[in-house]
Amino acid sequence: MIRKMDSSPIRLRNCSKTYGDGTIAVGPVDIEIAAGETVVILGPSGCGKTTTLRMMAGLEMPDPGGHVLFGADDVTRLPIEKRNVGMVFQSYALFPNLDVLENIAYGLRVRGIGLAERSARAREMMGMMRLEPFAERRIDQLSGGQKQRVALARALAIQPRALLLDEALTALDAKLRDTLRTEIDVLLRRLGITTVYVTHDQEEAMSLGDRIIVMDRGKIVQIGSPREIYHRPGCRFVAEFVGTMNRLPGEVRDGQFVTKSGRIPCRHLDPDCREVMFRPESVTIADPAECDLTGRVAATFFLGDRTRLVVDGIGDQPVIVESESAGEFVVDQIVHLKVRSAAVHAF
Amino acid sequence: MTSIAAVVERAPVSPGADPRARENVLLLLLITPAIVVFSAFWLLPIARLVALGASGEAGIETYLSVLTNGRYASSLLQTLALSGLVTLTTLAIAVISGLFLVRQDFFGRSALVAVMTLPLAFPGVVIGLMVIMLGGRQGIVGDVSVALFGVKTVFAYNMVGLFVGYVYFSIPRVILTVMAAAEKLDIQLEEAARSLGATPPMVFRDVILPGLQPALISSGAICFATSMGAFGTAFTLNAGASVLPMLIYTEFTLNANIAVAAALSVVLGLITWAVLALARSFAGSGVSAAG
Amino acid sequence: MRHGIGFWLQLGFTLLVSAFLMVPIGMSILAGFTENYFRGPSSGLTTRWIVEVWERYGDNIFLSLGIAASCLVVTILIGVPAAYVLAKRQSRLSRMFEELIILPVAIPGLATALALVMLYGTFGGFRSSWTFVLVGHVLYTLPFMVRSVLAVLSSIDLRTLEEGAASLGAGFWTRFWTIVLPNAGSGILAGSLMVTTLSIGEFNLTLLLTTPFTQTIPVGLAVAYTNARLELGSAYTVLFFAMIIPLLVAMQIWGNPSRTSTKRKRRALEKVVSP
Secondary structure, three states: OOOOOOOOOEEEEEEEEEOOOOOEEEEEEEEEEOOOOEEEEEOOOOOOHHHHHHHHHOOOOOOOOOEEEEOOEEOOOOOHHHHOEEEEOOOOOOOOOOEHHHHHHHHHHHOOOOHHHHHHHHHHHHHHOOOHHHOOOEHHHOOHHHHHHHHHHHHHHOOOOEEEEEOOOOOOOHHHHHHHHHHHHHHHHHHOOOEEEEEOOHHHHHHHOOEEEEEEOOEEEEEEOHHHHHHOOOOHHHHHHOOOOEEEEOEEEOOEEEEOOEEEEOOOOOOOOOEEEEOHHHEEEOOHHHOOEEEEEEEEEEOOOOEEEEEEOOOOOOEEEEEOOOOOOOOOOEEEEEEOHHHOEOO | OHHHHHHHHHOOOOOOOOHHHHHHHHHHHHHHHHHHHHHHHHHHHHHHHHHHHOOOOOOOHHHHHHHHOHHHHHHHHHHHHHHHHHHHHHHHHHHHHHHHHHHOOOOOHHHHHHHHHOOOOOOHHHHHHHHHHHHOOOOHHHHHHHHHHOOOOOOOOOHHHHHHHHHHHHHHHHHHHHHHHHHHOOHHHHHHHHHOOOOHHHHHHHHHHHHHHHHHHHHHHHHHHHHHHOOHHHHHOOOOOOOHHHHHHHHHHOOOOHHHHHHHHHHHHHHHHHHHHHHHHHHOOOOOOOO | OOOOHHHHHHHHHHHHHHHHHHHHHHHHHHHHOEOOOOOOHHHOEOOHHHHHHHHHHHHHHHHHHHHHHHHHHHHHHHHHHHHHHHHHOOOHHHHHHHHHHHHHHHOOHHHHHHHHHHHHOOOHHHHOOHHHHHHHHHHHHHHHHHHHHHHHHHHOOHHHHHHHHHHOOOOHHHHHHHHHHHHOHHHHHHHHHHHHHHHHHOOOOHHHHOOOOOOOHHHHHHHHHHHOOHHHHHHHHHHHHHHHHHHHHHHHHHOOHHHHHHHHHHHHHHHHHOO
């Protein structure tokens, strides 16, 4: 039932976007996406990620000098209706005057495909998305998750060269988002379609992307696999934007990072480093004898598989610790912490 | 301590006094003046008018004469046709210019919007003068046609004049509704249609027009109803009995044919009310505010 | 920003429509100041038509202004409380009332006028006084006042505001004066502009309600158009424009209270939060 789709690699070459009032939404960026790859563009709102996606789609024209390539074709001047891209919008943008089947068949209808064939192909898409019972439903009779699947089916029905999703899961509640994310991920991999997914949700980016492009203030700040982005953030922005980071002020002395409440052995730090960062899971509760830092528990949160501790008295801000130990912690208890020195970052 | 006890004692605890019931009485008090004025000066007179329509020699059949009497029926048909044509024309103009004014941003846009909506609430009599200025014996269209073809075009005093006047009258209010609806159109729907391969005319047909449809139905119905009852323009242009309101007026003032005037008024009122009610069942609320 | 051919076509069309609306206004203003319109502006410009209108029809103008002012007072007095009740209690009955009071606007004014004349025409003193015209105008303008106040009251969270005030000890009337009325302000303003403008320009309903001694401006205009020279009618129209256009411009500025609703919501909240 599911055929591999014939999809294109996408390349943005020197693409920037300046708006009429002079604001630069996207600085010159170069992006290469291989055929069949799933890439997530991640960044805070206003970082230019949606504009970048819209340049790929053909909804925005890059400033002169920029080029958008689908495989060998330069599509820079091609409007979106000629590009054959599937697009899923944050609000789903389903046509309220058409029912589910008509929505999915719309792209085939404007291509002049006859009623019988387009219904058959739309029904095939509905089968793939488990939407058969809803064919004649009106759009306002669908739940959020169903709308999302209709939007995806509609975009895929035209057998696009690439699938572009703009914050496509943001409007759904957390649990549904998880389910759909898995569903979409499996589907896209089976279809082998080039997919670009824009989101501000780093958790979503981690789970969906083969590669993540992190953007900030119109520029690309890091490109890498989810693991690289998480474990080896290339700059302070990425470190703070992706996941939780503890910040600790201090100074380097004799291969150790000295803070007011202890010292962390760290050979790889720059001598004039004044601040280090580390993730909550890089900290363990240790014996007083071999600990690096000592603090006082300010709050504890039981998370089921682990316990999150908020520890005061170490730096300016409380340090967040995630401990898998089964032990119980109480507020005001003194804890001794050990930081995995390989996981200490400094920028 | 004693003062607190005193306060507690004074708190309303009597189970019989439901505060909501008391509030209902006060609210009823507030709305009563409006109810009294409306009942005394509209409901009662209209009820009497309906009765008067059947009070003539022909009795209840006076109402039927609207359809059977050739003069009345043809006036009714002309009024319907005129109003229908005015509605379609105005809607077309409002969609083209309204979409343009909402979608495009250019120097002088807000001035154009102001110009297009300025004649809102000009009374019909003044619109009549506007038509005379355009198509009267000394009108600008006549001057231009003399210069171009040597023939003087005068249209102010026939059905064309009424048509022009009613379109003039309707443009501001319809364009306001269309612009408000166009501002609320979801741009993402159009982008979605384009991403699926729809060309601009297809986007217009499949996304924009369906999106505007409720506004078009409601403002079209108001435009139609207003045209049916419009009186000032016809009065100024001295349009005889060509449209129903003029016919009612002459039956009442010149022929003192009170029963017929009443019956015709009731029929006219029913038609406009029915059109508005019908439109509302199609397009949802917001249809009732004519004016 | 470069524009395609569609832009220029639409612009041209829109300019044409604007010309259709504006040219006759300009022509009538010109005619009002022209010595002899048949010979054109070359016959000389004059204000003598304006002066003559003032002498002949000055009474109409004052009567119209008086009726508009009275109409405004009446619609505020009976319309604002009614709108408040409709906002508070949304039942079948209240919706029916809302629908009913719109009928004088929805059905042709001539029918309403005829009905009034038939029922009250024999009350000599009432029939021949200006209050007879006022009654018609109140019927016609009341729904506009009610609707604009209702629109504002529905856009704010009236219930929470009132519950907040009540929790601080405000009784029914205190809430009405200190919470409801101030927050309905923009709706009352928009409604007032609408009521005044409509009352000054009303003709359909007015014609049958007037007597030769209670002529309002639009009725006077109609008489001038049919009986007097074009220049005189135009000069009268110029005076009418001078009164109505400022009102229309004011309506474009303050006439849409729902646009500022978020700002008002915040203000409304602040009012309750601060003592």
